[in-house]
Amino acid sequence: MIASMKNVIKRYGDTTALDHLNLDVTQGEILGLLGPNGAGKTTAIKVLCGLIDADAGDVEAFGRKQNIRNLETRRNIGLVTQEITVFSELSAIENLRYFGGLYGLRGAELAANVNEMLEFVGLTDRAKKRPGTFSGGMQRRLNIACALVHKPKLVIMDEPTVGIDPQSRNHILESVKKIAAKGTTVLYTSHYMEEVQAICDRISIMDAGRVIAEGTLDELMGRIKHEDRINLNAAIPSDALTEELRAISGVKSVTVQGNHYLIISGAGSGNLNRIMEITGRHGGVTSFSEDNPNLEDVFLTLTGKKLRDEQEGA
Numbered sequence: 403m404i405a406s407m408k409n410v411i412k413r414y415g416d417t418t419a420l421d422h423l424n425l426d427v428t429q430g431e432i433l434g435l436l437g438p439n440g441a442g443k444t445t446a447i448k449v450l451c452g453l454i455d456a457d458a459g460d461v462e463a464f465g466r467k468q469n470i471r472n473l474e475t476r477r478n479i480g481l482v483t484q485e486i487t488v489f490s491e492l493s494a495i496e497n498l499r500y501f502g503g504l505y506g507l508r509g510a511e512l513a514a515n516v517n518e519m520l521e522f523v524g525l526t527d528r529a530k531k532r533p534g535t536f537s538g539g540m541q542r543r544l545n546i547a548c549a550l551v552h553k554p555k556l557v558i559m560d561e562p563t564v565g566i567d568p569q570s571r572n573h574i575l576e577s578v579k580k581i582a583a584k585g586t587t588v589l590y591t592s593h594y595m596e597e598v599q600a601i602c603d604r605i606s607i608m609d610a611g612r613v614i615a616e617g618t619l620d621e622l623m624g625r626i627k628h629e630d631r632i633n634l635n636a637a638i639p640s641d642a643l644t645e646e647l648r649a650i651s652g653v654k655s656v657t658v659q660g661n662h663y664l665i666i667s668g669a670g671s672g673n674l675n676r677i678m679e680i681t682g683r684h685g686g687v688t689s690f691s692e693d694n695p696n697l698e699d700v701f702l703t704l705t706g707k708k709l710r711d712e713q714e715g716a
Contacts, residue, residue: 404429404556404587405450405468410459412445412611419445420456421611427556432578432588434598437608438707443591444484446608447558450589452476464555477505480554484561486541487548488533494544495520495529498551505552519547522580524573539570546574550581557581558589563597575601595697605697609705622700629654629703631693632665632677638685639663646680657702661688666703 405427412420419442427433427450437443448454449461452468452475461468463475488497498516507515520526523543533541542562549557559578563571578601582588592598598605599619606616615622636643639661647656647663652671657664663681667673674692681687701707 403427403462405463405589406461407446407450407456408460410446410449410456410461412442412449412454412456418611420449420459422459423608423612425450425606425613427587427589428604429587430582430585431603432582432590432601434602434605435589435591435608436595436598436605436701437591438705441608441705442611443608444560445611447481447560447589447591451479451481451558477552478555480549480552480557482546482549482557482559482562484564486533486545488541488544490532490534493530493532494525494536494547497533497544497548501548502551507552515551515553519551522550523547523577537567537570539566539573542566542570543573543577546577554586556587556589560591561593562590563592563594571597595701599697607701607704609707615700615704619697622697623695626695626700626703628669629695629699630667630669630671630673631695631699632663632667632674633691633693634663634665634677634681634687635661635689636663636681636685637661637688640684643681643684646684647677650676650680655702655706666699 403426407423407425410420410423423446425446435443449456450463450468452470452472455469464478466472466475468475492500495516498519499512502512502515520529523546525540525544533544536544546562563574575597578588578590590602604616604618605622606613615625639658644656644658647653647665650673652668652673654666654668665677678687
């Protein structure tokens with residue numbers, strides 16, 4: 403175990419951000435950390451990094467107690483924040499030299515690591531350019547390079563692909579897999595389910611300040627194999643239709659977006675005919691499908707929320 407949090411509590415005034423959180427990070431893995439906005443992911447990361455102290459509970463990293471005074475432990479951690487944290491007035495290579503120096507790198511070792519990171523994130527040809535001339539994706543890649551320049555044992559990436567183009571996103575995901583293949587442990591948070599499914603060995607789902615489920619993708623999928631999923635587009639969506647569908651015996655949830663309805667029902671409940679009959683009385687169905695569950699469905703079933711509610715409404 404490279405890091406762990408046991409019964410960790412963190413409060414901000416009357417708000418409990420972490421509520422007896424238990425989280426283990428195993429050496430060499432890519433651990434995906436999922437949760438709706440406000441679940442406590444960023445607070446958990448700050449506590450794990452030693453940027454803030456927990457109010458209660460035990461936090462360990464590399465076999466030592468973790469807190470804001472433990473500078474030695476923090477030297478073994480690389481943190482990629484949601485915000486771009488590079489200096490706009492410095493060139494890419496100057497940024498890397500600065501962050502490497504903060505971690506105690508000097509001379510030939512610093513120069514070698516800086517050159518290696520520039521090549522790793524595909525910015526060698528822009529080494530002397532300032533980040534202000536970069537695309538958003540390039541800035542994100544430089545941000546990652548600055549977190550990796552000291553070659554940490556644990557890399558924590560807090561939504562590193564927000565707001566970037568698909569090419570840069572793919573470059574970052576491939577980079578994550580490469581550093582993990584070299585033995586670096588990665589804790590990865592994202593608002594994109596497909597990213598977590600593509601790169602993570604194990605997934606922890608947080609809600610209301612605690613982990614509510616964890617396991618491999620197959621293990622999590624097994625938790626909802628007893629459910630049927632029905633997608634339909636209603637010709638005339640309405641609150642009355644929604645309430646009638648929710649009232650059907652065996653229906654677990656009805657999620658509505660525009661005229662699209664996702665209905666989750668117990669497997670073998672035989673509700674399809676009843677659903678079609680009710681929808682027919684409310685104007686009918688323009689399209690219909692039954693599909694297999696995915697990680698988004700696991701998340702929705704466990705939390706009652708979609709992962710990107712706020713982003714979709716923005």
